[in-house]
Amino acid sequence: MRGSVHGLVGENGAGKSTLINIVSGLLAADEGEISLNGTSYSRSSRRKALDHGVALAYQELSLIETLSVAENILLSDLPGRSLGIARVQLRTRARELMDLVGLAEVNADDGLSTLTLAQRQLVELAKALSMPEANCKLLMLDEPTSALTGPQADRIHKIIRDRADAGLSVLYVSHRLEDVLKVCDEVSVLRDGGIALCAPSSTLTSNDLIKAMSGKALKARKDDELKTPGEPCLQVAQLATDIFPEPISLCCHRGEILGIAGLAGAGRSELLHSIFGLPAERKGSVFLKDAIDNHEILIDSPSQAVKNGIALIAEDRKSQGIFADKSVSMNSTVAGIGKLRGALSTISPRRERRVTEELIDRLKVKCDGPLQRIDRLSGGNQQKVLIARWLQARANVWLLDEPTRGVDVTSKLAIHEQLRKLRDDGAALLIVSSELEELMTLSDRILVLSDGKQVAEFQRGQWSKEMLLEAAFSGYAKRAVQATC
Amino acid sequence: MQSSKQSKNMFSKLSLVFEELFVFLALVVLVLLFGFTADNFFTTGTLAAILTQLPALTVVTIGMTLVLISGGIDLSVGSVVALSGAVVGLLFTSSEMPLFVAAFLGILAGGFTGLVNGLLGSYLRLPIFIVTLGMLEAGRGLAYMVTGSQTMYIGPSIQDLSLPIGGLGLSPAFLIALALVFAAQFMLTRTVFGRYLIAIGTSEQAAKISGIRTEPYLTAVLVLSGLLAGLGGIMNTAYLGASDPNAALGMELSAIAAAVIGGTSLMGGRGTIVGAFIGVLIISVLQNGLAQLGVTEPFKRLITGVVIILAVLLDRWRSR
Numbered sequence: 001m002r003g004s005v006h007g008l009v010g011e012n013g014a015g016k017s018t019l020i021n022i023v024s025g026l027l028a029a030d031e032g033e034i035s036l037n038g039t040s041y042s043r044s045s046r047r048k049a050l051d052h053g054v055a056l057a058y059q060e061l062s063l064i065e066t067l068s069v070a071e072n073i074l075l076s077d078l079p080g081r082s083l084g085i086a087r088v089q090l091r092t093r094a095r096e097l098m099d100l101v102g103l104a105e106v107n108a109d110d111g112l113s114t115l116t117l118a119q120r121q122l123v124e125l126a127k128a129l130s131m132p133e134a135n136c137k138l139l140m141l142d143e144p145t146s147a148l149t150g151p152q153a154d155r156i157h158k159i160i161r162d163r164a165d166a167g168l169s170v171l172y173v174s175h176r177l178e179d180v181l182k183v184c185d186e187v188s189v190l191r192d193g194g195i196a197l198c199a200p201s202s203t204l205t206s207n208d209l210i211k212a213m214s215g216k217a218l219k220a221r222k223d224d225e226l227k228t229p230g231e232p233c234l235q236v237a238q239l240a241t242d243i244f245p246e247p248i249s250l251c252c253h254r255g256e257i258l259g260i261a262g263l264a265g266a267g268r269s270e271l272l273h274s275i276f277g278l279p280a281e282r283k284g285s286v287f288l289k290d291a292i293d294n295h296e297i298l299i300d301s302p303s304q305a306v307k308n309g310i311a312l313i314a315e316d317r318k319s320q321g322i323f324a325d326k327s328v329s330m331n332s333t334v335a336g337i338g339k340l341r342g343a344l345s346t347i348s349p350r351r352e353r354r355v356t357e358e359l360i361d362r363l364k365v366k367c368d369g370p371l372q373r374i375d376r377l378s379g380g381n382q383q384k385v386l387i388a389r390w391l392q393a394r395a396n397v398w399l400l401d402e403p404t405r406g407v408d409v410t411s412k413l414a415i416h417e418q419l420r421k422l423r424d425d426g427a428a429l430l431i432v433s434s435e436l437e438e439l440m441t442l443s444d445r446i447l448v449l450s451d452g453k454q455v456a457e458f459q460r461g462q463w464s465k466e467m468l469l470e471a472a473f474s475g476y477a478k479r480a481v482q483a484t485c
Numbered sequence: 486m487q488s489s490k491q492s493k494n495m496f497s498k499l500s501l502v503f504e505e506l507f508v509f510l511a512l513v514v515l516v517l518l519f520g521f522t523a524d525n526f527f528t529t530g531t532l533a534a535i536l537t538q539l540p541a542l543t544v545v546t547i548g549m550t551l552v553l554i555s556g557g558i559d560l561s562v563g564s565v566v567a568l569s570g571a572v573v574g575l576l577f578t579s580s581e582m583p584l585f586v587a588a589f590l591g592i593l594a595g596g597f598t599g600l601v602n603g604l605l606g607s608y609l610r611l612p613i614f615i616v617t618l619g620m621l622e623a624g625r626g627l628a629y630m631v632t633g634s635q636t637m638y639i640g641p642s643i644q645d646l647s648l649p650i651g652g653l654g655l656s657p658a659f660l661i662a663l664a665l666v667f668a669a670q671f672m673l674t675r676t677v678f679g680r681y682l683i684a685i686g687t688s689e690q691a692a693k694i695s696g697i698r699t700e701p702y703l704t705a706v707l708v709l710s711g712l713l714a715g716l717g718g719i720m721n722t723a724y725l726g727a728s729d730p731n732a733a734l735g736m737e738l739s740a741i742a743a744a745v746i747g748g749t750s751l752m753g754g755r756g757t758i759v760g761a762f763i764g765v766l767i768i769s770v771l772q773n774g775l776a777q778l779g780v781t782e783p784f785k786r787l788i789t790g791v792v793i794i795l796a797v798l799l800d801r802w803r804s805r
């Protein structure tokens with residue numbers, strides 16, 4: 001419908017991204033027809049779709065590493081004459097869009113490679129919004145806020161609403177059901193390639209959507225009894241890097257889930273990576289307490305961390321997690337391959353296969369078998385394979401950065417189940433997430449980072465969303481005050 | 486539902502074996518083609534010609550393939566072949582050293598250049614393309630210095646390595662090369678070392694996060710390449726009966742071509758040694774066949790180049 005925001009939800013594999021790809025010109029439909037504003041619409045290329053006024057922000061970002069932010073934003077319509085790009089025009093137009101989406105702190109000429117994942121997502125959105133409002137008839141957004149935190153997403157939602165009120169039609173595809181219900185006028189639920197439900201969002205709740213998507217209702221989540229954590233096992237002492245120059249100290253216990261909250265850019269991912277031993281420059285130290293004899297092991301490199309049972313599942317699984325064109329089997333066994341050695345210290349293919357099948361079964365990974373390429377799996381199943389990897393490596397300290405980003409609802413619940421099971425079996429988990437609901441469901445304790453500083457710690461049962469948000473903002477408030485003086 | 490899953494699993498299994506099968510079929514087609522167009526192709530003379538030139542290129546290609554799979558490249562192998570031959574020549578002709586000791590030291594010289602490449606590339610983080618390019622020049626220069634810029638005659642004692650034994654016409658060099666092909670393939674697929682090389686070549690970042698220390702492995706694979714190039718130098722010297730400072734000019738390109746034809750990706754993470762060996766065979770058969778057809782040298786190179794490009798296009802299509 002013109003001038004409205006239409007939400008589209010569904011499990012991975014239901015057909016959402018395929019639908020978007022067809023309308024945007026990347027794929028050809030097998031049958032049926034599409035009409036835009038009454039005129040029959042059969043595009044055969046992305047260019048034609050653009051000419052028809054279809055703008056789009058992709059889930060797997062469509063940005064080019066080697067170009068600048070401004071060039072990326074205005075890529076489909078670079079201002080200029082025959083002799084070259086009009087730099088000043090490029091910069092001013094890009095600047096407008098960047099300020100609109102919330103990239104005020106980034107320079108238009110900065111190379112894209114210097115940006116964080118959240119900032120890149122904002123660039124992708126700016127790119128989608130770059131089409132002049134007069135020309136743009138349809139805006140399709142595929143998971144536009146998956147890497148953004150609450151406040152950043154709210155800002156984007158406001159832009160979408162404003163544009164819709166001015167006459168733009170928007171298709172909003174997302175896993176974040178609360179967001180969809182908030183922003184959209186109507187929501188359609190796709191299931192197995194067909195529409196299972198289409199209704200105004202005011203009449204729906206998240207549970208209605210989930211029921212329609214999966215054919216089953218969400219079990220009511222019971223508040224977990226307060227678990228008494230075990231021995232302290234991960235000690236972080238005065239850790240500091242350039243991203244978070246003020247030292248952070250924390251302690252995680254066996255059988256505990258420690259959630260780490262904060263706005264994007266607060267230093268949460270950097271904290272996890274630093275604990276794991278990633279960028280070499282850091283001050284302070286990380287100790288692991290051995291379960292058996294209680295002596296402390298200094299952790300200062302990823303290989304050492306892994307050897308001592310620490311796992312890291314990074315935010316960007318595409319470049320820091322999976323080995324894309326390799327099999328599920330290879331991906332599951334790479335971290336603990338030493339355990340699969342048979343005669344003469346060689347890898348036993350039979351053992352590898354058996355171990356992988358057990359892991360697939362245990363985590364209910366939806367795939368065609370251990371030999372299937374991991375990049376053919378949905379995001380949720382890829383994440384399950386990564387968890388399998390660390391299970392096989394016998395990890396007992398888990399560092400998880402956005403463990404359910406880009407994951408469908410059913411897989412998300414399954415992953416949460418799995419994480420709780422790990423905790424119950426005695427593992428220590430540190431989880432970074434931009435979804436406060438997720439953190440509040442899973443964590444026993446929540447640490448809040450704000451602007452690179454540790455500002456608050458909450459025990460289970462003593463927090464609320466408002467308190468967490470307030471703490472997340474508190475570090476920045478001081479900076480804002482100083483700026484205005 | 487179950488049968489489609491089974492057939493999908495079978496297809497992915499088949500396409501794993503199929504990778505090498507495909508190149509092998511291409512080889513068979515090529516052999517048959519020449520067999521019908523050239524008069525004397527299917528003779529022992531042809532076979533002997535191909536087999537004697539094969540061992541050096543084969544072992545060099547093994548090393549190159551391993552380096553490519555790990556995400557790197559080694560442009561210095563041709564020069565190392567010449568250098569190790571030069572070292573053997575110098576040591577053997579100017580001292581009482583037994584030949585096999587001199588040969589051993591020649592191979593070690595190759596390993597040493599690999600070590601330098603590896604340390605500069607992994608620990609100092611210099612781009613490996615540039616590092617091995619520099620070694621290509623430096624190694625060639627050293628080869629000239631060691632031989633005094635002229636061919637050093639060694640004689641029949643080393644040629645034994647290259648002479649066919651028994652009725653089969655297979656030389657010790659060829660047998661060693663063949664054994665190394667299978668040994669390297671086994672190492673790649675069944676050892677932790679091989680598995681780590683593949684992981685690093687696929688995604689160095691993901692490999693690091695999986696706990697793999699990338700520097701030692703990247704250095705080791707370059708040392709291996711150097712050692713194999715050194716061995717290739719011994720084999721080449723055996724074939725000639727002399728140390729030639731101009732030996733193996735451009736061999737690195739033939740090795741890369743053979744690896745790519747055999748299915749190795751220049752981006753890293755993908756490839757097999759057996760496939761690369763078939764690539765070597767394809768190049769050798771191609772060059773010999775064209776020579777027998779009376780094709781001139783420039784044309785031979787043109788056609789070989791076209792074959793390489795076709796192989797890459799085919800590989801791209803297959804891995805979609």
